[in-house]
Amino acid sequence: MKTSRWALYALTVGAFGIGVTEFVIMGLLLDVGRDLGVSVATSGLLISGYALGVVVGAPVLTALTQRWPRKALLMTLMGIFTLGNLGCALAPTYELLMAARVLTALCHGAFFGIGAVVAAHLVPANQRARAIALMFAGLTLANVLGVPFGTFLGQWAGWRATFWAVTVLGVLATAAVARFVPALPDLKAPHMGRELRVLREPQVLIALGMTVLGFGGVFTVFTYIAPILQEQSHIGPHWTGAVLVLFGVGTTVGNMLGGRLADWKLMPSLVGILVALALLLVVFAWTMHSTIASIVTVFVWGVAAFATVAPLQSRVVHVAGDAPNLASTLNIAAFNLGNAGGAWLGGAVLAAGFTMPVVSLAGAAVTVAGLLATLASMALERRAVPAAA
Numbered sequence: 001m002k003t004s005r006w007a008l009y010a011l012t013v014g015a016f017g018i019g020v021t022e023f024v025i026m027g028l029l030l031d032v033g034r035d036l037g038v039s040v041a042t043s044g045l046l047i048s049g050y051a052l053g054v055v056v057g058a059p060v061l062t063a064l065t066q067r068w069p070r071k072a073l074l075m076t077l078m079g080i081f082t083l084g085n086l087g088c089a090l091a092p093t094y095e096l097l098m099a100a101r102v103l104t105a106l107c108h109g110a111f112f113g114i115g116a117v118v119a120a121h122l123v124p125a126n127q128r129a130r131a132i133a134l135m136f137a138g139l140t141l142a143n144v145l146g147v148p149f150g151t152f153l154g155q156w157a158g159w160r161a162t163f164w165a166v167t168v169l170g171v172l173a174t175a176a177v178a179r180f181v182p183a184l185p186d187l188k189a190p191h192m193g194r195e196l197r198v199l200r201e202p203q204v205l206i207a208l209g210m211t212v213l214g215f216g217g218v219f220t221v222f223t224y225i226a227p228i229l230q231e232q233s234h235i236g237p238h239w240t241g242a243v244l245v246l247f248g249v250g251t252t253v254g255n256m257l258g259g260r261l262a263d264w265k266l267m268p269s270l271v272g273i274l275v276a277l278a279l280l281l282v283v284f285a286w287t288m289h290s291t292i293a294s295i296v297t298v299f300v301w302g303v304a305a306f307a308t309v310a311p312l313q314s315r316v317v318h319v320a321g322d323a324p325n326l327a328s329t330l331n332i333a334a335f336n337l338g339n340a341g342g343a344w345l346g347g348a349v350l351a352a353g354f355t356m357p358v359v360s361l362a363g364a365a366v367t368v369a370g371l372l373a374t375l376a377s378m379a380l381e382r383r384a385v386p387a388a389a
Helices: 003-034 038-062 069-091 094-121 125-157 160-178 192-196 203-220 225-232 238-262 266-287 290-305 309-319 326-351 354-389
Strands: none
Touching: 003 038, 003 069, 003 094, 003 125, 003 160, 003 225, 003 238, 038 326, 069 094, 069 160, 094 125, 094 309, 094 326, 125 160, 125 238, 125 309, 160 203, 192 326, 203 225, 203 266, 203 290, 203 309, 203 326, 203 354, 225 238, 225 290, 225 326, 225 354, 238 266, 238 290, 238 309, 266 290, 266 309, 266 354, 290 309, 309 326, 326 354
16 A cells, blocks of 8 residues: 555656646746747637647557556656647747647646556556546646746746746656566556447536536636736735635645545535636636635635545546546546637637626536536436446
8 A cells, every 4th residue: 555655646747747747838928928028818828839749749649659657657647748838948939839839738638547547557546536636646746846937937037947847747757667667467458449439428428527517617717817907906926926826725625635526426425516606706707806705715616626526537537437537538638628718718808898797607607507517417317327227
C-alpha cells in the first residue's frame, strides 16, 4: 500500500504541472495581450486552443500508443509537456505561442486518462474514486499554489518567466513518475477494438456528454475571472492572485469531497453537486458587483466546480467496464471540450455586447444542461435493471 501511495503522489505531481500550464494563462491574459498586441478576447483563445489540443491529442495518442507500457507512456507524455512549455517561454508571436500551447495540450488528455486507469488499478475497488481524486488533487493544488504563484511571477518578471518555471516543473514531474510509478506488468495493454466498441454504448456517450456540459459551465465564467474580479468586483490586479488562491482552496476541498461522495453514492451525489453549481453561477451574476460577496462566492464556487471531477471521471470508467482506457482518456478530452466551448461561449456573449453577469448566467444554463444529461443517464439505468432481471 505504501508503494501505491507514492505512485499516486507521483501522478499527483504530474497532474500539478499540467494543471499549472492549463490554468495559469487565465491570470496572465491581460499581460499576454498587451505584450503581443492582441485583445483580451483573442488572448482568451489560448485557453480554447489548449482545450482543443487536448480533445485531439487524447484519442490520437491513446490509439497510437496502445501497446506501450503504461509507465513509459506516462513519462513520454510528461516529456511532451515539458517541450511544449519551453516553446511557450520562447514564443515571439501570438501564433507561435498558440502552437506551443497546442503541443503542450496533446499530452494532457492521455496523461490524465491513462493516469486515472493506473490510479484505479493501484487500490482496492472501493477506493478507486478516492485514488482518482488524489491524482486530480494535483490539478486543484495547481490552483492553490501554482496558478497564484505563476500569476505573481508573470506580473513581476514577465509572463514568459512563468512558462520557464513550468518547464522546470515538467522536468521534476517526469523524474517523479520515473522514480515512483511501478511498471505494472499485470495491467493489460488495451485492445483497441474492444475500446472502440465501448464507445457505442449509450451510457458511455451520455457520460461523456455529462462531462462536456457539467464542466463547460465552469469555464464559461472562469475563463474571464481576472477581468471579472478587476472590473466588476473592483479587486486590484495584485490581489487577483490572492482570490485565485481562495478559489484553489475551494477546488481542493471540492475535489476530495467529490471523491468520497462518488465512492458513497455516485449519481445522486453528482445531481446534488450540479444543482449547487448552477445555483452558484446564478448567484455570482449578482455578487460579482460586491468585493466581499464575490470573494465568498468564488470560494464556494470552487468547491462545487471541482466536486464534479472525480464523480464524472469515475462514472465513465464504471460504465466502460473492462475497456476503460480510451473512454477514460476521451472523458479528459470531454472536460476540455467543455472548457473550450465554455471559453468560446463566454467570449461570444461579450462580443455580442452583453455584460459579465450575463456570462455567469450563460454558464449556469450550460450546467443545467449537464444536470439534465445526468438525470437522463439515471433514468436509462433504472430501465435497464428490470430488463436485465
